[in-house]
Amino acid sequence: MEGSRWRSWRILLTPYYLNLYARQAHVLRVAAAFLVGLALNLMFEIPHGSWMLVTILIVLGSVPHWGGVRRKALQRMGGSLLGAAAGLVAMALYRHSPLSCYAWMTALVMLSAWFALGKGEYLALLVGLTMVIVAGLGNEPVEAALWRGFNVLAGSVLGLVAAGLFPLRAIDSWRFLLADNLREAATLYSKIARRSEVDAGLALERFNSRLIRMRALVAAAVQESGLPGARFDAIQRRQRALCSLLDRMSEVAQGTPALSDSAEQRRAIVRTLMRAAHGMRFNQPEMLAEALDEAVSPLALDKPSYCHWLTAEFNLVAEHLREELAQLLPCLMQVPPPSRGVLLMVWHWLSSASQGRSR
Numbered sequence: 001m002e003g004s005r006w007r008s009w010r011i012l013l014t015p016y017y018l019n020l021y022a023r024q025a026h027v028l029r030v031a032a033a034f035l036v037g038l039a040l041n042l043m044f045e046i047p048h049g050s051w052m053l054v055t056i057l058i059v060l061g062s063v064p065h066w067g068g069v070r071r072k073a074l075q076r077m078g079g080s081l082l083g084a085a086a087g088l089v090a091m092a093l094y095r096h097s098p099l100s101c102y103a104w105m106t107a108l109v110m111l112s113a114w115f116a117l118g119k120g121e122y123l124a125l126l127v128g129l130t131m132v133i134v135a136g137l138g139n140e141p142v143e144a145a146l147w148r149g150f151n152v153l154a155g156s157v158l159g160l161v162a163a164g165l166f167p168l169r170a171i172d173s174w175r176f177l178l179a180d181n182l183r184e185a186a187t188l189y190s191k192i193a194r195r196s197e198v199d200a201g202l203a204l205e206r207f208n209s210r211l212i213r214m215r216a217l218v219a220a221a222v223q224e225s226g227l228p229g230a231r232f233d234a235i236q237r238r239q240r241a242l243c244s245l246l247d248r249m250s251e252v253a254q255g256t257p258a259l260s261d262s263a264e265q266r267r268a269i270v271r272t273l274m275r276a277a278h279g280m281r282f283n284q285p286e287m288l289a290e291a292l293d294e295a296v297s298p299l300a301l302d303k304p305s306y307c308h309w310l311t312a313e314f315n316l317v318a319e320h321l322r323e324e325l326a327q328l329l330p331c332l333m334q335v336p337p338p339s340r341g342v343l344l345m346v347w348h349w350l351s352s353a354s355q356g357r358s359r
Contacts, residue, residue, distance in 0.1 A: 015172040016281075022173070025166050030060045033162035037155060047147040051133075055155025060162060071223050073160040075123040077153055083130025084149035090131065091145065094138030101138040105131065170220035171332050177210045177217075178235065178325075179281035184210075185242050186273035189314065192246065192253045193266045200250035207243050211236065225335050231328055238321040245314045252310070265311070268292060269318055276322055283333050288326035292319040 018025050033056045041049035059073045086108050094101035112128030115121070130152065134145040184207050191198040218232045272292045279287030292315065 015167075015169065016176065018166070018168055019173050019176055022168055025168060026060075029162040029166040030057070032165075033060060033158045036162075037158055040154075046151065048144060048151055051148050051151035052155040052158070055152050056159050056162075059156055059159030070160065070163070071220075072122065073156045073163075076126055077156045079123045079126025080130045080149060080152040080156070083127045084134050084145065084152075086127065086131040087134025087145055087149075088142070090135040090138055091140060091142060094135075098138060101135075105135065105138075169224055169335075170217040171224050171335060174214055174217045174221050174232070175280050175283075175332065177214045178239075179277040181207055181210050181214075181239055182273050182277035182280065185239075185246060186270045186277070188246055189249070189273070190266065190270045192249050193311075195253060198250075200246065204243055204247055204250075207239075207246075211239055211243070214239075225332060227328075227331055231324075234324055235321070235328070238317055238324065241317045242314070242321070245310055245317065249310050249314070265315065269315055272318055272322055276325055280325060280329060283329070285326060285329045285333070288322055288329060292322060 034053060037049075037052045037056050040046065041052065046052070055076065059076060086104075090101050090105050090108075093104050108131055109128045112124050115124035118124070130149070134140070134148055184203060188198065188200060188203045188207075190196075192200065215236060218229060218236070221227075221232060222229045269292065272290070275287045275290065279285060
């Protein structure tokens with residue numbers, strides 16, 4: 001009984017199951033963070049506590065992956081701090097001259113709008129938004145402004161903690177989609193080369209659908225891993241090359257047996273792609289260690305036919321993809337889980353607080 005109960009809870013901790021039930025896990029963590037925020041408001045009657053709940057929903061609501069949540073939460077905290085400080089300055093200026101207060105607010109809004117079109121668009125937008133929320137028309141009480149700023153920060157922290165405890169990571173989703181694409185490419189190539197009946201159009205449509213979803217995950221994966229985006233982009237390009245070659249193979253394979261001339265080469269390509277899919281899904285870099293023999297440029301062939309050229313190119317692209325994945329996977333495996341990152345953040349904060357009290 002205890003074993004089955006542990007297996008059910010393991011779903012919340014295992015990357016594969018978290019991605020398989022991503023929507024349910026996302027709903028669970030949003031609800032958990034919201035209930036904690038609601039309980040804190042009811043227990044302590046925090047003034048303007050609704051801003052905490054609003055911030056939780058903004059930070060977690062539409063961003064499922066840890067990299068996106070962390071980026072959004074940090075930008076919201078930074079924007080809230082800067083905006084709250086700007087709002088307090090506006091309130092101080094209002095006591096001397098309402099016109100200077102409004103001039104200051106207008107200048108901040110203009111700067112916020114200017115930088116909102118750059119890389120830190122959310123941060124810049126929040127500076128102006130929080131300033132208006134905190135300061136109002138400049139005649140708001142300071143206590144209310146401080147409570148609003150506190151609630152926004154508390155909501156951001158709660159959202160960050162909830163995202164770390166149920167870690168939906170973009171790098172895991174990206175890995176699993178890549179593994180599915182590699183398996184799809186191996187299966188489709190094997191059937192095309194053996195001239196078996198296959199709906200290549202449907203298979204390539206599934207392949208492209210996953211590729212588009214992977215493209216949307218790259219920004220969050222870069223945030224989580226700290227790796228250059230160019231490394232993920234290179235994998236994306238290799239997959240597009242495989243898809244293009246498979247599309248052309250499916251058009252010509254039925255009219256010629258050339259693609260199935262070398263059964264040994266076909267099996268080697270399929271084995272390499274299948275092993276790469278297994279290695280990426282289960283974090284096993286040793287599955288990517290075996291090089292694909294005879295992976296040479298089609299330009300080196302002696303008067304190749306179109307079909308032989310396609311096979312040689314597919315072989316070469318598969319080998320290059322294997323090499324890049326063999327270098328990338330160990331780096332992805334070194335990325336610590338978000339829950340460990342959240343615990344380290346809390347530990348460092350408690351350590352610094354205790355050191356401050358001891359002094």
